[in-house]
Amino acid sequence: MWHRLGREDFRETGELMGGSPGTRMWRVCERYELRELPEAPEGGALADFLVPAYSSDPSNSDRWREYEPLRDTPDLFLKFAKVYQAEDQVKSMTAWVHSYGVLGDGYPSWQSGAPQHTVRFREAVAQAAGVLALYEAVLNGDDQRAKSVVLEEFPFVGIWWRIHNALPDKPAHMDREFVADQIAESVEEIYGGDYLWYALETAADEVERAVSSYCSPTLSVEEGARDPSGITAQWNFKSLLGAMYLQMYWLMAAGTDLARCEYCGFPLSLARPNPEGRKRRSDKRFCDDACRQAQHRSKKKA
Numbered sequence: 001m002w003h004r005l006g007r008e009d010f011r012e013t014g015e016l017m018g019g020s021p022g023t024r025m026w027r028v029c030e031r032y033e034l035r036e037l038p039e040a041p042e043g044g045a046l047a048d049f050l051v052p053a054y055s056s057d058p059s060n061s062d063r064w065r066e067y068e069p070l071r072d073t074p075d076l077f078l079k080f081a082k083v084y085q086a087e088d089q090v091k092s093m094t095a096w097v098h099s100y101g102v103l104g105d106g107y108p109s110w111q112s113g114a115p116q117h118t119v120r121f122r123e124a125v126a127q128a129a130g131v132l133a134l135y136e137a138v139l140n141g142d143d144q145r146a147k148s149v150v151l152e153e154f155p156f157v158g159i160w161w162r163i164h165n166a167l168p169d170k171p172a173h174m175d176r177e178f179v180a181d182q183i184a185e186s187v188e189e190i191y192g193g194d195y196l197w198y199a200l201e202t203a204a205d206e207v208e209r210a211v212s213s214y215c216s217p218t219l220s221v222e223e224g225a226r227d228p229s230g231i232t233a234q235w236n237f238k239s240l241l242g243a244m245y246l247q248m249y250w251l252m253a254a255g256t257d258l259a260r261c262e263y264c265g266f267p268l269s270l271a272r273p274n275p276e277g278r279k280r281r282s283d284k285r286f287c288d289d290a291c292r293q294a295q296h297r298s299k300k301k302a
């Protein structure tokens with residue numbers, strides 16, 4: 001039985017972490033066009049970018065809309081990671097950007113009106129999909145799955161890929177297979193062959209890195225406040241990637257406090273809501289009917 005994370009999981013863990021999301025807005029243009037632009041700001045190779053069709057100049061304000069990613073789309077990380085499975089990557093990326101805007105991690109930095117480098121978008125999608133796959137393997141306690149996620153599907157997620165990619169004299173044989181071998185070796189030596197441990201640590205590391213690069217904690221002071229209670233602690237994000245990784249950060253941080261399914265051990269408030277959409281009972285013991293029945297059957301056998 002394989003459980004996946006769903007939008008309700010993100011909604012609930014966001015709430016568990018308290019009403020502390022910042023109020024930063026992100027802007028979305030009504031139309032983006034695929035264009036070739038110099039990759040580096042000072043010129044250089046041409047690359048494909050998705051560019052807003054209208055400048056963010058106030059005279060174009062009717063061409064842009066705004067939303068609050070942390071409040072309006074608590075499961076944006078999940079939606080983003082799903083782009084990875086789309087057959088037509090360009091179409092899927094374009095649709096995503098038209099719905100939620102550019103990532104804002106390019107040049108000029110941290111702006112929702114900046115051109116979106118298409119290769120960087122795909123890299124970010126693959127990274128997010130990898131983090132999600134690692135974490136889902138851990139949630140399901142599935143060793144074999146963790147191993148294939150780590151070595152076969154997403155060897156480019158995590159420290160080993162970064163180390164090799166950063167080498168000034170990057171070896172010519174630096175590819176997925178080479179890095180997968182390095183990972184396999186270190187899992188044997190350092191993690192005693194435990195792929196779940198490695199997967200959990202890698203997912204946590206990657207989320208922590210993204211949040212510390214793209215987010216910042218803030219203390220906002222109410223206008224005219226002269227009393228300590230005028231302060232609100234909030235999270236702010238610099239790029240849309242920051243908002244998404246913050247959602248994953250909250251979800252993972254909440255994971256420690258949750259009750260678990262008595263059959264499969266999946267954290268309960270992260271389990272899929274039942275299909276009839278009835279409200280979840282607080283005395284819930286299983287993720288769903290499948291787990292409940294499986295538990296009954298295994299009890300009978302015993």
Ligand SMILES: [Zn+2]
Pocket residue numbers: 261262263264265266286287288291
């Ligand atoms: Zn279960």
